[in-house]
Amino acid sequence: MERIAVCEEKHHHDIVETVKEKLPSEEVLYDLADLFKVFGDFTRIKILCALFEHEMCVCDIAQVTNMTQSAISHQLRILKQADLVNFRRDGKTIYYSLKDKHVFTIYQQGLEHVNE
Numbered sequence: 001m002e003r004i005a006v007c008e009e010k011h012h013h014d015i016v017e018t019v020k021e022k023l024p025s026e027e028v029l030y031d032l033a034d035l036f037k038v039f040g041d042f043t044r045i046k047i048l049c050a051l052f053e054h055e056m057c058v059c060d061i062a063q064v065t066n067m068t069q070s071a072i073s074h075q076l077r078i079l080k081q082a083d084l085v086n087f088r089r090d091g092k093t094i095y096y097s098l099k100d101k102h103v104f105t106i107y108q109q110g111l112e113h114v115n116e
Contacts, residue, residue: 038082039106043067043075048098048107051085055097 024032038044043065050056050064058076062069076096079085084103087096098104 035082038078038084039110041075041078043071044079045107047072047075047079048084048103051096051098052104052107055095057093057095061096 023029039048046065047061050061056064058069058072061067061076062072065072076085076087080087084099085096086099087094089095098107
């Protein structure tokens with residue numbers, strides 16, 4: 001059985017205890033990991049990028065992304081389940097938009113980070 005290294009320094013113990021107290025629950029961390037998995041797909045990022053610019057229907061998103069409406073609908077379903085997009089119906093057409101400023105911020109911060 002592998003032993004876990006334990007530091008004997010008192011100040012390290014204090015740091016470890018302080019950090020452990022501030023960590024979110026495991027359930028919250030799993031939810032956060034799941035959220036980032038949704039952002040980890042190229043197609044979904046492309047859709048979010050399009051919705052960052054403007055509310056759009058499935059056929060317009062398909063044209064912008066050069067993908068089929070079926071593929072876009074599948075990805076939008078995942079984005080809706082993750083609570084990242086809103087939709088509204090106007091007659092037979094459904095329009096999609098980013099859910100809220102948090103989605104906008106996550107997208108924008110990620111873009112800024114990769115462009116540094």
